[in-house]
Amino acid sequence: MGYRVDYDKMNDILATWSEAYHVYAPALDQRKKNVRYREIKTVDQIVLDRQADFSPKEAYYPVSQTMFYFTDTEVTESELADDKGIIVIARPCDINGMARLDCIFMENGGHADYFYARLREKVKVVMLECRESFEHCFCVSMGTNKTDQYDAALRITENEVLVDIKDETLGAAFASASACDFTPEYVQENQKKLHIPQITDRSMLKPISDLEYWTQYDEKCMSCGGCNTVCGTCSCFDTVDVIYQEGSRSGERRRVWSSCMLESYTMTAGGNRARKTPGANMRFKVLHKFYDFADRFAKDGAHGIACDAQMCVGCGRCDMRCPKQISFFDAVDGLAAEIEKMNAGEEA
Numbered sequence: 178m179g180y181r182v183d184y185d186k187m188n189d190i191l192a193t194w195s196e197a198y199h200v201y202a203p204a205l206d207q208r209k210k211n212v213r214y215r216e217i218k219t220v221d222q223i224v225l226d227r228q229a230d231f232s233p234k235e236a237y238y239p240v241s242q243t244m245f246y247f248t249d250t251e252v253t254e255s256e257l258a259d260d261k262g263i264i265v266i267a268r269p270c271d272i273n274g275m276a277r278l279d280c281i282f283m284e285n286g287g288h289a290d291y292f293y294a295r296l297r298e299k300v301k302v303v304m305l306e307c308r309e310s311f312e313h314c315f316c317v318s319m320g321t322n323k324t325d326q327y328d329a330a331l332r333i334t335e336n337e338v339l340v341d342i343k344d345e346t347l348g349a350a351f352a353s354a355s356a357c358d359f360t361p362e363y364v365q366e367n368q369k370k371l372h373i374p375q376i377t378d379r380s381m382l383k384p385i386s387d388l389e390y391w392t393q394y395d396e397k398c399m400s401c402g403g404c405n406t407v408c409g410t411c412s413c414f415d416t417v418d419v420i421y422q423e424g425s426r427s428g429e430r431r432r433v434w435s436s437c438m439l440e441s442y443t444m445t446a447g448g449n450r451a452r453k454t455p456g457a458n459m460r461f462k463v464l465h466k467f468y469d470f471a472d473r474f475a476k477d478g479a480h481g482i483a484c485d486a487q488m489c490v491g492c493g494r495c496d497m498r499c500p501k502q503i504s505f506f507d508a509v510d511g512l513a514a515e516i517e518k519m520n521a522g523e524e525a
Contacts, residue, residue: 179359180340180351187338188219193350194264198301201236202266203229214265223266225333228311232409232494233267234278237296242432244292244416249426262299264347266331268307269363270314270490273321274409275302276482277490280474281412292432301344304330310367313493315506318371321490323363326481330361369506372513373487376468381516385464390515391456397503398455402436404495404505410466410488413437437462463508 182190194200195218202223204215212224213231243255267275282293304327316322328344339359342348376385405411415435420428436442438458443451452458470488495505 178342178348178351179357180342180354181357181359182338182340182351182354183336184220184338186354190350190354191218191220194347198262198264199236200264200266201233202305214267217266220333220338223305223333225305228314228492228494228497229268229271230494230497231407232274232492233265233271234275234409236265237263237300238278238282238293238412239296240434242292244430244432246429247427255429257295262301263296264301264303266303266305268305269324270307270316270319270321270492271409272302272304272324272326273319273482274490274492275300276326277410277470277474277486277488278412280470280482281410284474301328301347302326303328303347304361306330306332306361307364308362310364311493312368313496313506314364314367315369315371315491315493317364317367317491318369318373319487319489319491320485322365322367324481330359332359332361367491369493371491371506372510374463374467374509374513374516376464376516379472382464382468384519385512385516386460388512388515388519390512391460392454394456394459394503394508395454397501398438398459399501400438400440400455400458401500402438403498403500404462404503405436405438406434407494407498409490409492409494410470411436413442437465459508463505463512467509467512 191200199216201214202217203212204217204222204224205211206213206215211230212227213229214233214236217223245255246253265275278293279297282290282297304324307322310316329347330341332339339357340351340354341359341361342351376382405413413435414432417431417433418428419431420426438455440450442458445451452461466489467487471486475482475486489509493506496503
């Protein structure tokens with residue numbers, strides 16, 4: 178069902194939604210510097226003219242999440258802070274990113290991750306129409322420039338909001354709004370066009386891993402992990418025990434975001450590291466995004482994901498965030514060229 182409303186009416190609707198939901202959308206942070214997913218109250222808080230610097234995952238997959246509390250005699254599972262649901266207003270690429278996180282947390286090993294699932298099931302998705310590409314986007318190459326996996330969709334113009342409603346719960350707030358025909362439109366072309374590495378068999382992984390190509394990142398990358406932090410599909414975390422007082426046996430166990438690009442990520446108790454260089458970490462990240470995920474999840478077409486889908490959704494945030502100006506796009510595109518050369522050599 179389609180509706181047309183002015184800003185005042187849409188603000189009233191947001192207020193109605195906010196009675197039952199926390200409404201998150203790309204908005205400026207308190208310093209008016211970064212665009213990240215924050216709770217909003219009005220339409221004009223939604224940033225439309227630039228890409229969000231952070232992904233929407235922190236709205237339902239918190240940076241730090243308490244799993245349980247403990248003393249020397251008992252363990253108590255954490256509870257959610259309130260009963261409100263969550264509305265995430267996001268562009269198509271980010272909605273596709275959410276679907277990939279769903280695969281990772283809900284399908285890995287046949288058991289859903291309890292702490293992820295209890296927040297994710299509270300989420301309703303409102304698609305923010307995106308018809309023009311930003312500088313670093315390559316969503317069209319990844320097939321993530323469009324989606325029909327939403328509960329409602331918005332087109333926000335200078336004077337009004339057009340809405341496509343699929344979920345009756347959200348649609349109830351539009352009872353007095355003017356009906357109209359509205360079909361969302363999508364980005365059709367990006368400035369960047371990615372050549373996706375053609376890794377057709379696991380036997381290719383060893384020669385790909387051994388490529389000299391990866392050593393260039395040993396000097397370039399400073400292992401800060403910023404790329405993982407802004408990525409909408411990175412899911413890695415550490416578990417940390419927080420003791421309340423020195424000598425106490427009372428505290429809490431938290432799940433805290435981590436990064437495969439950190440020097441300490443693969444370090445074991447004895448001090449050994451499975452991947453000892455930034456180049457090895459970059460290799461792991463690229464192959465995880467462009468082979469491992471598809472091999473494990475996408476082939477089943479779970480959560481509305483195409484069977485040939487990769488983990489990366491082409492948002493380009495990692496390129497925007499890197500303090501050393503390393504381009505993940507270039508890393509992947511360059512690997513595709515290396516694989517072509519490698520295959521040509523094998524055929525000769």
